[in-house]
Amino acid sequence: MIESLFQNILNALQWGSFYSLIALGYCLVYGVLLLINFAHGDIFMVGAYISFFVVTFLLGNFGLIPGLPHWAVLALAVPLVMILTAGVGVTLERIAYRPLRRKGAHRLYVVITALMCGLILENGNLALLGASRRNFPALVDETVITVGGVNMTVLKLAVIVVAVLSFLFLRKVVVKTKIGMAMRAISYDKFAVPLMGIPVDTVIVFTFVLGSGFAGLAGLLFAMTYPVLDPYMGAMIGWKAFIAAVVGGIGSIRGAFAGGFLLGFVEIMVVAFFPSTFRDLIAFTILLLILWRKPTGLFGVARRTKI
Amino acid sequence: MLSVENLHVRYGNIEALHGVSFTLERGEIVTLIGANGAGKTTTLHSIMRLPPPEAPRVTQGDIRFEGASILGVEPHDVVRRLGIGLVPEGRRIFGNLTVQENLTLATYARKDDSAAVQQDLGRVFELFPRLKERQRQLADSLSGGEQQMLAVGRALMSRCEVILLDEPSMGLAPLLMFDMFRTLKHLNEEGLTILVVEQNAKVALDFAHRGYVMDTGAIVAEGTSAELRADPSVKKAYLGG
Numbered sequence: 001m002i003e004s005l006f007q008n009i010l011n012a013l014q015w016g017s018f019y020s021l022i023a024l025g026y027c028l029v030y031g032v033l034l035l036i037n038f039a040h041g042d043i044f045m046v047g048a049y050i051s052f053f054v055v056t057f058l059l060g061n062f063g064l065i066p067g068l069p070h071w072a073v074l075a076l077a078v079p080l081v082m083i084l085t086a087g088v089g090v091t092l093e094r095i096a097y098r099p100l101r102r103k104g105a106h107r108l109y110v111v112i113t114a115l116m117c118g119l120i121l122e123n124g125n126l127a128l129l130g131a132s133r134r135n136f137p138a139l140v141d142e143t144v145i146t147v148g149g150v151n152m153t154v155l156k157l158a159v160i161v162v163a164v165l166s167f168l169f170l171r172k173v174v175v176k177t178k179i180g181m182a183m184r185a186i187s188y189d190k191f192a193v194p195l196m197g198i199p200v201d202t203v204i205v206f207t208f209v210l211g212s213g214f215a216g217l218a219g220l221l222f223a224m225t226y227p228v229l230d231p232y233m234g235a236m237i238g239w240k241a242f243i244a245a246v247v248g249g250i251g252s253i254r255g256a257f258a259g260g261f262l263l264g265f266v267e268i269m270v271v272a273f274f275p276s277t278f279r280d281l282i283a284f285t286i287l288l289l290i291l292w293r294k295p296t297g298l299f300g301v302a303r304r305t306k307i
Numbered sequence: 308m309l310s311v312e313n314l315h316v317r318y319g320n321i322e323a324l325h326g327v328s329f330t331l332e333r334g335e336i337v338t339l340i341g342a343n344g345a346g347k348t349t350t351l352h353s354i355m356r357l358p359p360p361e362a363p364r365v366t367q368g369d370i371r372f373e374g375a376s377i378l379g380v381e382p383h384d385v386v387r388r389l390g391i392g393l394v395p396e397g398r399r400i401f402g403n404l405t406v407q408e409n410l411t412l413a414t415y416a417r418k419d420d421s422a423a424v425q426q427d428l429g430r431v432f433e434l435f436p437r438l439k440e441r442q443r444q445l446a447d448s449l450s451g452g453e454q455q456m457l458a459v460g461r462a463l464m465s466r467c468e469v470i471l472l473d474e475p476s477m478g479l480a481p482l483l484m485f486d487m488f489r490t491l492k493h494l495n496e497e498g499l500t501i502l503v504v505e506q507n508a509k510v511a512l513d514f515a516h517r518g519y520v521m522d523t524g525a526i527v528a529e530g531t532s533a534e535l536r537a538d539p540s541v542k543k544a545y546l547g548g
Contacts, residue, residue: 102358178411178412178414178415181404181408181411181412182412182415184401184403184404185401185403185404185412187403188401188402188403188404189399189401191357191395191399192395192399192400192401194355194357194381194382194383194386195355195382195386195392195393195395195399196383196386196412196413196415196416196461196465197383197384197386197387197413197415197416197417197465198383198412198415198416199381199383200383
């Protein structure tokens with residue numbers, strides 16, 4: 001019994017890690033632009049596909065280069081995937097969101113644009129690569145280690161550690177650095193930011209780099225853990241991560257991180273006690289109750305303005 | 308130093324400024340006075356090159372700084388390259404940042420070392436001791452007067468040589484207002500060039516060397532502060548008879 005509890009906790013931590021990593025990206029972009037970037041889940045999907053191509057390439061499976069050893073592939077894949085996925089996020093910002101911002105479009109239109117961008121990424125992928133699923137090559141040793149009756153793999157632990165480190169890193173950036181201050185300043189009053197000599201667009205691009213880069217990292221880890229990729233894999237997990245960010249208190253880094261883990265826990269624990277078909281029903285009912293009690297989310301604060 | 312020449316600007320189909328011209332020389336305090344809606348804020352936002360919807364489109368005329376047109380300059384470069392700062396109407400401090408963060412943020416673009424920044428921070432705290440006391444507080448928690456100090460402090464931290472003030476007296480108790488103008492006068496004596504926009508014409512003319520009177524998007528009178536104070540039409544319209 002106690003083993004199964006620990007097993008579930010471990011599983012929940014791992015599952016929650018993916019939600020957290022994706023929720024952090026929602027949170028960063030929302031925090032700065034007050035834009036719910038609904039394409040974010042699909043950026044995660046693109047990150048997983050980029051991971052697939054980068055890893056396959058580095059393993060030498062395309063025959064373009066002699067294959068590298070697995071550790072080297074992983075060491076190169078992490079930065080490459082993050083940079084390339086960040087590039088996708090920045091491209092979206094450039095071609096879809098920035099023109100609207102320049103014209104002073106209402107936020108509603110930008111959100112709709114984000115939804116459309118997500119659909120374009122999904123269907124673009126479908127058109128480009130076809131509907132067949134991709135199998136992600138095995139990279140790490142998947143031997144199951146059993147400690148006190150709890151099964152774990154190195155990968156499972158690594159996912160959790162990466163999520164925690166990513167959170168600490170992003171928090172540090174937002175709280176301690178000048179560009180982090182600028183990000184917070186934009187969320188409060190975009191008008192006054194250029195008056196500080198700060199190029200607003202640069203800060204926004206940086207935000208998309210961070211959010212999409214970590215979505216790419218999540219994509220890589222997800223593909224390594226669940227090695228079957230399809231173009232719609234980002235849709236549901238993206239929605240759920242968005243809900244996690246809202247429950248945590250959207251705009252708060254801590255909230256996104258906690259919300260991701262909370263959702264992971266709720267889902268895993270529901271499945272532990274109820275038929276798995278009830279998972280989403282019960283999980284989201286619980287989240288609804290939390291929002292009902294605290295509409296701003298766990299760590300969110302109602303926005304106050306002073307004139 | 309700064310010259311606005313025959314400036315016409317539009318918000319959509321509505322022309323907000325119809326040929327505004329004035330100059331600001333180094334070391335001066337100049338005021339733009341006029342009623343609400345005369346185009347004073349629009350003029351300042353145009354100088355700062357703020358993007359729409361805050362600033363309208365310039366359709367005719369020019370804004371020159373040290374002789375060169377600045378119409379193509381990005382707003383953040385107006386601050387960091389040209390050294391023109393704006394203390395906006397309503398102050399627009401970042402309430403979710405601490406006082407110290409607000410001041411640090413203004414040094415974002417500065418390339419000089421942290422010692423120089425620290426020195427400037429010390430100077431701002433010397434000018435506004437209240438800010439020093441409250442440096443770790445969220446700026447949201449400051450009183451209106453303190454927020455105004457912070458807004459001016461911010462402009463100083465970005466090492467501006469010219470500072471544009473939009474309605475600095477608004478919402479301040481008379482005593483605080485006089486304090487603020489005294490501090491600004493002191494900064495001017497140290498070399499800061501000031502362009503101040505005010506609805507409170509009396510206070511503005513006491514403070515400035517020269518002034519321009521704006522009405523519905525155009526300059527209708529200009530002169531030294533003494534001349535404007537003596538002008539019967541200015542007296543009647545803006546100084547309460």
